[in-house]
Amino acid sequence: MQTKGLYRSDSQHMIAGVMGGIAERFGWNANLLRIVFVLVSISSAGFPGILVYLVLWLVMPKQKRVELYNS
Template sequence: MGGIARRFGWNSTLVRVLFVLVSILSAAFPGIVVYLILWLLMPEEGN
């Protein structure tokens, strides 16, 4: 990440933090969306 930051003249810490955030959100976001859709569509237990 340091090389990318240096190439574009950005702060390397900022690039690393953004990379971690994007990695976490891209991995978790689809699962959250699927969970919410299934929560809305599936009937409650006992109904």
């Protein structure tokens, strides 16, 4: 698993893995982060959270899988 930088999670994803990747990076609960994100987005004027999520989806790289082979 990658430990530095932000990435879109391959295992903790519901839509694109953005919140799952952030949660994995900082050791947070992904579902709790999603709930907080949605609540903040709804309470903000004009729903800028949707735009932020889309930008993060485009900017954050996908998590690289490490394949281990037995030789």
